[in-house]
Amino acid sequence: MKPTLQAVADAVGVSRSTVSNAYSRPDQLSAALRGRILDAARQLGYPGPNPTARSLRRGFVGSIGVLFTSQLSYAFTDPFAVRFLAGVGAAAERHGTSMLLVPLPQGATDARRAVENAAVDGFCVYCVADEEWALEVIRDRGLPYVSTAARDDAGPDERFVGIDERAAARGVAAHVAGLGHRRVALLADSVLPDAPAGPLTLSGVGQVPHPTTHGRLAGFADAFAEVGVDWAELILLNAPGNSRQAGAAAVAGLFDRPAPPTAVLAGSDVLALGVLDALAERPAGDRPPISVTGFDDIPEAAVAGLTTVRQPAEEKGRIAAELLLDPPADVAAGHVLLPTALVVRASTGPVPRS
């Protein structure tokens, strides 16, 4: 049996409160008595107040949760997510707060339960694919949260940090359009929740539920609409999951069509790298000069010479945690838009004339 605070109190011959004070409010008792108490505690092997009991009584836990769409193991595979986590970690560290990574089980009920059961003081919600249910649980629990995916129905007091997805996407697409490309494919992760890999037909971008994906695709479409290419002419490709493999799989057969696209705009660097992988796998003589763009500017993008949109990943995480741990008095300040930049590299070039 682990000794409790009571045991220490008995050993020293003081009340429970006094022992508690010895740990939590040293100014409430004489240094001498405090010394005796801590000594006795050491002797008894009392490891200090039980964190859980303390949290219950105090009403807060001292840790923040990070909620991910998908597998926890995936989160560590995605370089962007890792940088985001690093940012959250840095902020948490400054505040002396721990971070709890909560895996979401498959089933809807179980996933709900996981969010309900997380012992945290608040959540950083990292772009959960269909996050509404999670936000609902968090709100029900009365916990604060910061979201990183802009939602249409976000309340005015809802804290958020992110980028203008649509404008950023329009930027990179305008660059591609400016190079003369007109037959282009748009590639994104989970365009529709359960769609298979590959081409997909949608009457409009409005059908895309995930706000981030929606924003990026809409931005791509905006830029091409401006040069007279409308939605119906764009090839939409779905990738189930954000991985190089998924990216490569989604473009299978694409370049062997009668009139293949001359450019692929991907919704993430990881997918774009997958497209480059697919191209690299073709025999050297049969490698069409496709322009490819990504999104995020992860370190690998620089290595691969990928044209992409840079967004400050670590900053995003840091600010998300900061907004959570140290909420600005001004409500407007709880809504942070980070800058993005078009990074042009070798993966895009003028459309080949032929």
Next chain:
Amino acid sequence: MKPTLQAVADAVGVSRSTVSNAYSRPDQLSAALRGRILDAARQLGYPGPNPTARSLRRGFVGSIGVLFTSQLSYAFTDPFAVRFLAGVGAAAERHGTSMLLVPLPQGATDARRAVENAAVDGFCVYCVADEEWALEVIRDRGLPYVSTAARDDAGPDERFVGIDERAAARGVAAHVAGLGHRRVALLADSVLPDAPAGPLTLSGVGQVPHPTTHGRLAGFADAFAEVGVDWAELILLNAPGNSRQAGAAAVAGLFDRPAPPTAVLAGSDVLALGVLDALAERPAGDRPPISVTGFDDIPEAAVAGLTTVRQPAEEKGRIAAELLLDPPADVAAGHVLLPTALVVRASTGPVPRS
């Protein structure tokens, strides 16, 4: 005021126990009543049992802690650590357990407090530089833990997953020795706790406190002892911190010595990459053909063509968490040694004759 379980009980007109059972043990009440209770809960906005209270009563939390030497933000910077975390995450996920990343504050007392206050059911201790104090706290708390750095004074029942650092290090060093190198430098992170960057003289490898560093340096020394180069002839370099910058800084001036080493054996890939950085920064005409080796085989090592020792990072994390969450009945099975492999790439070559 958030509604409590009691409030729901009152609303439905049943006892607290029954409401509790509705959530935790559905078989203890009729489906009809359970339905009424859950409905009432929804109506009241009761978000389910309070996780903290539940943990207190039940005696376990449902999350495991991961303890890092250093800054949380550093952990996400080190590719090896990230893979390790991915492994822990995968295992945690399988068990429906969350993982708590606990930042350790600077002060010794505060750091202790942080470990004492972490609400977890156990710890994966990732190579904490001077981890003894942390293990002591964990043991005092009566919590299980798995260590990843072999310690001399480890009890027989202490769970551990790691590699034979010394043998692995000897392997890569033997490769370098086999290439004819005799004037070599050994580079490691925190050879001595507070030593400055650069050369360091130690009477023997026994003086190195950190078990991992000790093991690797000892292995390096073993291999060279076999070819007649003894400890005193080896150049020992300290890097304060495991980063490319630290690696580069530690070899400053090294290659401009009268009789510079022909090889640098680093205790980690990150440090080795720093050495390569330092070499690459020299004017092309003045770039000595130094052989460089790393340790860990992180993805970047392959890109850089670094000869190194491969160890299964993700596996290490996965097994660490698995040993914690699902302890083997057999004590011996709690001590796992993972395989390593020498990976020879372009960064090592025969010693230049001159």
Next chain:
DNA sequence: GATCCAGTCTGAATCGATGCAGAGAGGTGC
């Protein structure tokens, strides 16, 4: 009709602490 049982539900103790109001002791000022 007494007994037994399975299925449901309740009451009360308990997990391990915190924090407030207040009690006593000792000292100061007038």
Next chain:
DNA sequence: GCACCTCTCTGCATCGATTCAGACTGGATC
């Protein structure tokens, strides 16, 4: 000598649940 403080320390209510031993109900069994 009385009122008034300041320091320390104590007692008690409380945080929000879980759990176990029983109580009650209605039906089957002999």
